[in-house]
Amino acid sequence: MKASCGSVSRARPLLGTLVEIRVPADGETQRAIQRAFAAIERVHRAMSAQESTSDIARLRAGRRFVLDPWTRRVLQRAEEIRLATDGLFDCAACDYALDGIAKGFAVDRAVEALQLAGVRAGAVNAGGDLRVFGEAFEDLYVRPPQCPDRLVHIGRVRDAAVATSGAALLVDPRRVPRAPRAAGVTVVAADCMTADALTKPCLLDPEHAQQLAARFCAHAFVLGADG
Amino acid sequence: MPAAHATVYLGVEQAQQAIFPGAKFTPLDIPRRERVWRAAPGGWFIIDDVLGKHELITYAVGIDTQGHVRRIEILEYRESHGGEVRDATWRAQFAGKSAADPLQLDRDIRNISGATLSCRHITDGVKRLLKLYESELRQR
Numbered sequence: 001m002k003a004s005c006g007s008v009s010r011a012r013p014l015l016g017t018l019v020e021i022r023v024p025a026d027g028e029t030q031r032a033i034q035r036a037f038a039a040i041e042r043v044h045r046a047m048s049a050q051e052s053t054s055d056i057a058r059l060r061a062g063r064r065f066v067l068d069p070w071t072r073r074v075l076q077r078a079e080e081i082r083l084a085t086d087g088l089f090d091c092a093a094c095d096y097a098l099d100g101i102a103k104g105f106a107v108d109r110a111v112e113a114l115q116l117a118g119v120r121a122g123a124v125n126a127g128g129d130l131r132v133f134g135e136a137f138e139d140l141y142v143r144p145p146q147c148p149d150r151l152v153h154i155g156r157v158r159d160a161a162v163a164t165s166g167a168a169l170l171v172d173p174r175r176v177p178r179a180p181r182a183a184g185v186t187v188v189a190a191d192c193m194t195a196d197a198l199t200k201p202c203l204l205d206p207e208h209a210q211q212l213a214a215r216f217c218a219h220a221f222v223l224g225a226d227g
Numbered sequence: 228m229p230a231a232h233a234t235v236y237l238g239v240e241q242a243q244q245a246i247f248p249g250a251k252f253t254p255l256d257i258p259r260r261e262r263v264w265r266a267a268p269g270g271w272f273i274i275d276d277v278l279g280k281h282e283l284i285t286y287a288v289g290i291d292t293q294g295h296v297r298r299i300e301i302l303e304y305r306e307s308h309g310g311e312v313r314d315a316t317w318r319a320q321f322a323g324k325s326a327a328d329p330l331q332l333d334r335d336i337r338n339i340s341g342a343t344l345s346c347r348h349i350t351d352g353v354k355r356l357l358k359l360y361e362s363e364l365r366q367r
Contacts, residue, residue, distance in 0.1 A: 009234065009236055010236050010237070010300070010301075011234075011236050011300075011301035011304065012298075012299060012300060012301060013286075013299055013301070013346035013349045013350070014346075016346060016347075017346055018284075018301060018304070018346055020234075030245075123338060125338070125339070125340075128339075128340045128341040129340070130338060130339075130340045132338060138338050139338060140338050140340065141338060141339045141340070142339070142340050142341050143339055143340070143341040144341065145341060151339065162338075162340045163340060164340040164341030165341075166341075184341065186340060186341065
């Protein structure tokens with residue numbers, strides 16, 4: 001449809017943000033984009049903390065039911081990351097809200113849907129949880145949460161996931177939070193679920209952000225201290 | 228405040244065909260700022276703008292004959308960042324670009340992580356459009 005420099009971009013409001021999908025203009029782009037949005041909608045339905053019929057709402061209500069296998073995967077990964085970050089990433093601190101990890105997972109499923117539909121390269125961006133795939137290196141910019149008027153070029157990536165989070169609304173799972181936390185953190189990882197989740201422990205413990213990220217073969221960029 | 232960049236995702240006709248494939252559209256003349264089309268065989272197609280803190284978003288909503296949202300598509304996203312336009316390092320990104328090179332987020336400065344785009348304004352907008360459907364479109 002809209003071709004810009006050989007690519008097609010589409011956006012829809014999902015997961016509490018604008019989700020943008022970009023693919024090359026050649027091939028069956030519409031069907032591929034449709035399937036990618038369908039994957040994100042499935043994550044939205046299953047893991048939204050707001051929707052009363054989501055897995056998360058039913059878990060909170062303590063009801064017995066069959067979880068979407070995708071929800072189980074996210075819960076398992078959340079537990080792995082909790083254990084590997086000494087509890088700094090903990091969905092239980094937010095009453096099992098998966099907001100801090102499900103958005104990245106949705107981006108990964110959208111990329112998977114595009115690839116299964118035969119798309120060789122592209123990008124999926126869910127409000128700052130971003131993944132690019134394909135052969136080409138792509139420039140990457142970060143909008144620092146504490147300074148949203150600026151764009152910072154942090155390098156070029158290929159086949160990578162990038163997530164940025166700000167400290168404003170982060171819940172600290174520790175009983176006695178230690179200061180100072182970072183104002184913003186960007187994590188580059190192989191998959192977006194890991195990148196998304198790792199931004200939270202890195203924000204809470206910016207001094208050890210590099211080591212925390214390295215446990216997952218990821219890289220952390222700390223963007224200034226808070227206050 | 229000048230627009231720093233804009234992304235066009237879909238034109239009006241493209242959005243109509245994306246939401247109601249194969250349908251025919253007749254514009255409705257109503258004294259409102261939203262633009263409304265009747266879709267044949269059935270349903271309504273509405274284009275609306277929402278203004279956020281830093282951005283103007285044009286979006287389309289398809290409403291089926293039961294009054295349910297069929298799909299929402301973003302047509303255009305324009306970001307206004309006075310700070311960026313004034314900032315020298317920001318302007319330097321556009322060095323060498325002329326008026327013939329439209330500053331499109333998608334083309335020139337894509338792959339932004341940490342863009343805290345909120346769709347709350349779209350959610351509010353869609354609620355308003357569903358009220359418009361209830362009050363003015365349903366009985367037509």
